[in-house]
Amino acid sequence: MIRRAFIQELGSGRMEPEMRDLLGGLQERGLSTELFTAKRLERRQLPLDRETLVAGDVPTVLGALGQLGIEPPPTNDYPRSIEPFLHRRLWTSTLRKLTADIENGMSPPVFAKPQGRKKRFTGHVFRTQEDLIYLQRASLSTPILCSEVVRWQSEYRVFVIRGRIVGLRHYAGDPAIRVDEAQVEQAVRALEEAGEGTAAYGVDFGVLETGQTALVEWNDGFSLGSYGLDRSLYTELTLARWAELTEFPLG
Structure with missing residues (x-):
């Protein structure tokens, strides 16, 4: 049973709308709540246990699960x-192949996004070499999911x-x-x-x-x-x- 919750804030009282709704929803349920910053979690300053909800962005929640000794759930964008x-063709590839196909003019427009949780770039429609600027910080070995453009x-x-x-x-x-x-x-x-x-x-x-x-x-x-x-439904979903x-x- 979940008895209390840590809710991520961005600092100086700033919060994502979802976290603000969740805070209100949990308080309506009578659960003890406390705000925290990602830095406090990274420094292991939160007394975590399996009866304490940790809510925030993806890296924060995965970090909390890791501290609890729990493996992150697998990603499954397209069950x-x-x-x-889907009503469209979908396939896996790598940034190396996508980049080579675009540079050689061998690829029709394609939507591509990183495969897995490490979001090295944002999903984008790649048509010409100019679009490759979106990949500057990503390794060519990055696995990607591709689909035809719709x-x-x-x-x-x-x-x-x-x-x-x-x-x-x-x-x-x-x-x-x-x-x-x-x-x-x-x-x-x-x-x-x-x-x-x-x-x-x-x-x-x-x-x-x-x-x-x-x-x-x-x-x-x-x-x-x-x-x-x-917010009551979002709270139920998160719990x-x-x-x-x-x-x-x-x-």
């Missing part, structure tokens, strides 16, 4: 069970807690263009039946220019952008995922 909802008319995040859709929030494109909720529900059922869902997560769907509802990507339920989701994560210590 196998919902690949039929046009999104609108994009939404679907919030799921214990297999149940609890929210749908628009975050890009035309809000008047809605995803096909029957398709979204079918995808979530497929995820759950395949055992690829976690206790809480967000899965992004959008509407392509073809009118198809398609998977954008899956997102784990910690450090998750809320896009204005009701559910943390409780699940802390059930699996190393050794």
Whole structure:
């Protein structure tokens, strides 16, 4: 059972909107809360245990799990069970190959992003050599996920807690263009039946220019952008995922 929580602040009382909502949601539940900065966690100044929620950005939460002796959860941006909802070709590669193909004029426009949690660069559509400036700080051996370029008319995040859709929030494109909720529900059922869902997560769907509802990507339920989701639901989601994560210590 989670008895208290450490919530990340940015310093001088500044907080991400999600953390501010979470703070309020936890206080409404009567949980003891304390703000902290990433530096305090890095210096091991927080008395962590498995009954204490640690909420913040991805590096901070992974750092807390590490201090608790818990392996970070694997990344799974495109779960196998919902690949039929991609409606576009997807493949793995490396920055070395992408760079060579772009420089040699052998590649059509391609969307590429880092594979795994180490985000050496932001996902981007690469068309010409000028786009390679986005890769200046990344190693050529960096593994990447690539997909053919598609046009999104609108994009939404679907919030799921214990297999149940609890929210749908628009975050890009035309809000008047809605995803096909029957398709979204079918995808979530497929995820759950395949055992690829976690206790809480967000899965992004959008509407392509073809009118198809398609998977954008899956997102784990910690450090998750809320896009204005009701704070009580965001609090429930965060607690559910943390409780699940802390059930699996190393050794």
